[in-house]
Amino acid sequence: ELKVEQNPLFLSMQEGKNYTIYCNYSTTSDRLYWYRQDPGKSLESLFVLLSNGAVKQEGRLMASLDTKARLSTLHITAAVHDLSATYFCAVSSNSNSGYALNFGKGTSLLVTP
Amino acid sequence: NAGVTQTPKFRILKIGQSMTLQCTQDMNHNYMYWYRQDPGMGLKLIYYSVGAGITDKGEVPNGYNVSRSTTEDFPLRLELAAPSQTSVYFCASSAQGGVLRGTQYFGPGTRLLVL
Numbered sequence: 001e002l003k004v005e006q007n008p009l010f011l012s013m014q015e016g017k018n019y020t021i022y023c024n025y026s027t028t029s030d031r032l033y034w035y036r037q038d039p040g041k042s043l044e045s046l047f048v049l050l051s052n053g054a055v056k057q058e059g060r061l062m063a064s065l066d067t068k069a070r071l072s073t074l075h076i077t078a079a080v081h082d083l084s085a086t087y088f089c090a091v092s093s094n095s096n097s098g099y100a101l102n103f104g105k106g107t108s109l110l111v112t113p
Numbered sequence: 114n115a116g117v118t119q120t121p122k123f124r125i126l127k128i129g130q131s132m133t134l135q136c137t138q139d140m141n142h143n144y145m146y147w148y149r150q151d152p153g154m155g156l157k158l159i160y161y162s163v164g165a166g167i168t169d170k171g172e173v174p175n176g177y178n179v180s181r182s183t184t185e186d187f188p189l190r191l192e193l194a195a196p197s198q199t200s201v202y203f204c205a206s207s208a209q210g211g212v213l214r215g216t217q218y219f220g221p222g223t224r225l226l227v228l
Contacts, residue, residue: 033216033217042219042220042221043203043219088155097161098144099215105153106154106155
């Protein structure tokens with residue numbers, strides 16, 4: 001069974017600060033996803049990481065993947081209030097499960113002034 | 114493109130009632146999924162489909178049924194609703210093959226309350 005663990009689950013940080021969210025997964029997978037969810041809303045795709053060492057950046061968010069360590073990180077640089085949301089990492093299962101996603105529990109991020 | 118659409122947005126059911134959650138996508142995706150999201154938890158897979166006429170169970174299928182008669186539609190049926198089925202239900206779709214294989218696009222969700 002593929003398990004995905006995120007930490008921390010809750011994060012309160014001040015505007016302008018940096019922080020990293022961690023995502024560990026239990027078995028090999030060829031791709032990892034980061035999604036954002038605003039309260040009461042659907043999930044929005046942020047990043048798809050396809051290979052070991054992959055790094056992607058969008059604005060103040062940067063995601064990386066280490067497949068050997070089965071670890072992905074989502075780094076937040078100089079946080080702003082608009083980044084307040086819940087962030088999920090998800091790992092793709094194989095074709096036998098239709099490439100369904102296995103999600104972590106999410107990290108609820110609150111950015112305060 | 115509308116992407117993935119779901120109806121209804123919100124529904125209250127009495128214990129033992131049945132209902133169908135509708136999901137439609139206009140991206141010609143072969144893969145479609147139903148997930149449920151409970152408070153403080155990630156999403157859990159209920160059922161998935163890899164094409165019209167082909168469906169399979171996910172992690173939490175009990176109490177649900179699906180069908181896939183067309184590429185566009187993937188309805189989720191709840192029979193004999195129970196309070197444990199109170200949740201937010203998300204439908205998603207993804208393309209088959211290519212670089213973006215597996216990236217799932219989510220609908221707006223259906224909030225279901227069973228009393």
